[in-house]
Amino acid sequence: MPKFLPSVRNLLKGQSYFDLLLGIALLSIFGLALFRISSLSYEIISYSRARIAAKYIAQEKIEVIRNLPYDDVGTLGGIPPGNLxxxxxxxxxxxNYMVRTIIIYIDDPFDTIAPTDTDPADYKRVKVEVTWGGIAASSRNPVAISTDISSGIATEIEGGVLKVLVFDANGNPLPQASVNIVSSGITPAIDVTYETDEDGEVTLPGATECVACYRITVTKTDYSLERTYSISEITNPLKQDQGVFADQVTQISFAIDKTSTLSVSSVTGREQNYSPAPDVSFKLRGSKILGTDAYAQPIYKLDDPFTTNASGQVTIQDLEWDVYQIYMDTGTSYDIGGATPLLPLNIVPDSTNVLTFVVYAHSTHSLLTFVKDPTLSLIENVYVKVYDGVSFDQTKTTGGSSAPDFGQTLFSGLEEKTYQVEATASGFLNYTGEVIVTEYTKDEIVLTPE
Structure with missing residues (x-):
């Protein structure tokens, strides 16, 4: 009789293999879970032990400081100065534990504040922060203990008050911003970093008197940076290094916010189907200025060169919120024949942005036209004619709505003189005007609906 069915022995053997594999799988899952639980438990225990030790370290430091003479309660390079x-x-x-000691004078409002209060250093506030590394690191959750220390008697402190205000892009106070203050022109020298309070402020009574000697730098993790400048760096800085005068308040404000990213692509013109244009060098310039030079020319906060890669792309990180313009530097091989979105580009805080610009061979004199409706929205497929009535007469259309040169078109090979411009589009009245072309010239045309 033919044997079409497997024997009972084979069936049992197959079942045994399956049971073995299932058992191994379940054991592996159970073992992995047990290992993870054990590891997590170890981390929790280690973290708890480390945190307890950090608390003891902070308490020890506070007790040491409390037992110091009042005049000695200060930090090296800090305000107030001291030997800590x-x-x-x-x-x-x-x-390994990292211990940070922060000591400042407090101007308590119980007896009014400076400048009404001519002796604003009412007492000292001490804060000790302890962080640690290792497997159970403290990360951004340090142990912090604070205490106030008073001299017990009225004391008059020489100097003035240095007050720093920090805001975000919307003008809201920014807490926990890092404020670094450096001055090597006074004795003792100052090099200290504080964090703004919930009102975005750092107030420092007892600052040593000086003229334009305090360099102040403000930033925060993942935020932009702003600082003061000396006149040796910038002839006329908008934010100059600060001075402090006896019994007066020196106040300065800064604005920082989260940085952004800009991905830039350079492409050829529509005649080459907007294919990638590799290795295109350009400059990115913001509108914010740091001051002016000796010739009253602006010094921009950002005016840096960049080059797209072999694929015609470059990503620019850590951009501050601002209005940016892309332009070609002197001696360039290209002219910009349009961009999407339209330049200049407004970048807001904590954003990811994409920009594509079209390049053509450089011409000594050229004209880039933008055609818009009364709402200033770009218009596609507009016929634009540029002519001089002598030797130049050329008609082009603006780019389509999905093209990098949407609503724009470039005329190259022009001369330095006046040209007539005509624009026609369905649903709009014909436009006639003139433009003086000098080097790389831009002209905005606004069409009126029929």
């Missing part, structure tokens, strides 16, 4: 280190490393139980 701003930062130090300690080893406990094989863990």
């Amino acid at each position: 280190a701003q930062g130090e490393n300690l080893q406990r139980n094989g863990i």
